Amino acid sequence: MNTISRRSVLERCGAAAIAVAIPGWVAGQAQPAVVRVSLAFPRGQYFFDPLGIWVPKGGTVRWEFAFNGGVGALMGVNIAAFHPDNENHELRIPEGAKPFDSGPMNKSADGYVRFEHTFDVEGTYDYFSTTHEVIGMVGRVVVGRPGGPGEKEPGYGARDGRAPMYPSSAALLKACPSQMIVEKKTVPYPRDLIVRPYPYGER
Numbered sequence: 001m002n003t004i005s006r007r008s009v010l011e012r013c014g015a016a017a018i019a020v021a022i023p024g025w026v027a028g029q030a031q032p033a034v035v036r037v038s039l040a041f042p043r044g045q046y047f048f049d050p051l052g053i054w055v056p057k058g059g060t061v062r063w064e065f066a067f068n069g070g071v072g073a074l075m076g077v078n079i080a081a082f083h084p085d086n087e088n089h090e091l092r093i094p095e096g097a098k099p100f101d102s103g104p105m106n107k108s109a110d111g112y113v114r115f116e117h118t119f120d121v122e123g124t125y126d127y128f129s130t131t132h133e134v135i136g137m138v139g140r141v142v143v144g145r146p147g148g149p150g151e152k153e154p155g156y157g158a159r160d161g162r163a164p165m166y167p168s169s170a171a172l173l174k175a176c177p178s179q180m181i182v183e184k185k186t187v188p189y190p191r192d193l194i195v196r197p198y199p200y201g202e203r
Contacts, residue, residue, distance in 0.1 A: 032062035032116055035139065037077055037105070038189075044196030046077070046132040048139035052176040052187035057122050057144045063102070064114035076131035078102045079115050082150070087130065090157020090165070094123030094148035119143040124150030124178050128169065136168035136194050146178035168194045 033055050039046045048063070055061060063079050082092030083099035093099065102115035119125065122144035129137040140150070154173045155165035171194060176187050 032060040033186075035061060035063045037063055037065035037113070040191070042197065043191070044135060045191065045194070046129070046135060046137045047189045047191075048129075048137065049189040050186040051138075051172060051189040052140045052142070052178075052181040054142045054181050054185045055119060058118065058120060059143065060116055060118045061141055062114055062116045063105075077105050077129045077137070078131070079105070079117070080128055080130060082126045082128060084162065088161075088163045089128070090149070090155070090160075090162040092124070092126035092150040092152070092154075094121045094125070094150070097121040097123065097125070097148075100127075123148035126150045126154075126173060133169055134166050135196060136166070136172045138169045138172055140173060140176050140178070140181065142178050142181045146182065151178060 033053050035053060036049045038049050053061060079100065079102040080086045080089075081097075081099040081101070082089045084091060085099045086101055097120075100117045105113045105115055119141065123142075124146045125141040125143065127139050127141070131137075154170035158164045172190070175190055175193055181187055
């Protein structure tokens with residue numbers, strides 16, 4: 001007669017709970033957490049959804065969008081860490097973590113555009129798209145526990161000669177506190193926070 005120990009049952013239940021709680025997780029196997037690159041052109045929005053996402057140390061995030069229906073307007077999108085090496089931006093990733101930059105995202109053979117990055121250092125990582133940062137195309141990844149320069153007030157680096165933070169980008173990062181990401185695992189893009197209807201600038 002086969003018997004299952006209490007510890008084994010608890011371990012299996014714990015794995016199942018993780019699989020349910022964290023999108024992209026399968027019991028016993030971690031899949032990349034997915035962030036969609038999206039646009040709502042009439043609203044003047046190019047954005048990452050979810051805006052905030054949690055992964056464990058060693059976890060991978062995949063940014064992707066499908067090539068259909070006019071999404072080609074997003075070809076200029078890149079995924080770049082807030083780091084002085086990336087256009088003199090203020091440091092908003094953990095000290096010691098390597099800055100990442102996807103470069104222009106290109107179409108793959110299966111019709112998808114994607115970029116993956118694996119996070120080996122715990123902390124808070126803020127990132128942006130160079131082309132659309134001015135309208136708030138930013139995002140946040142929390143790896144394990146929040147921490148590091150990403151927890152500072154957005155725009156702090158301007159005092160040290162770093163590139164200024166655009167107001168829309170700062171507003172979005174403030175709307176996505178790291179502790180909320182840890183608790184909810186994903187924080188959707190707040191579509192009504194910043195809207196710039198076409199033609200831009202008109203009220």
